[in-house]
Amino acid sequence: xxxxxxxxxxxxxxxxxxxxxxxxxxxxxxxxxxxxxxxxxxxxxxxxxxxxxxxxxxxxxxxxxxxxxxxxxxxxxxxxxxxxxxxxxx
Numbered sequence: 001x002x003x004x005x006x007x008x009x010x011x012x013x014x015x016x017x018x019x020x021x022x023x024x025x026x027x028x029x030x031x032x033x034x035x036x037x038x039x040x041x042x043x044x045x046x047x048x049x050x051x052x053x054x055x056x057x058x059x060x061x062x063x064x065x066x067x068x069x070x071x072x073x074x075x076x077x078x079x080x081x082x083x084x085x086x087x088x089x090x
Contacts, residue, residue: 010068017047018043028066030063031061
């Protein structure tokens with residue numbers, strides 16, 4: 001079973017949960033360009049944490065969607081590796 005790429009999941013969340021028009025979702029779009037204010041970013045962080053178990057850094061409001069997906073992909077991979085390591089030590 002292959003997992004859906006983080007970018008695709010994030011794009012779907014942006015359209016379905018936040019109402020961002022699909023034609024505005026591009027790898028080079030920033031959350032600021034998508035008109036996400038601090039409250040929207042906080043809500044997005046909670047949705048991403050629920051979905052992936054990790055969230056975006058709060059101090060990076062200028063992140064592009066591609067950078068955000070890359071960050072989340074790496075963070076999810078690190079979290080999964082830590083979990084596997086912890087299980088192997090038990």
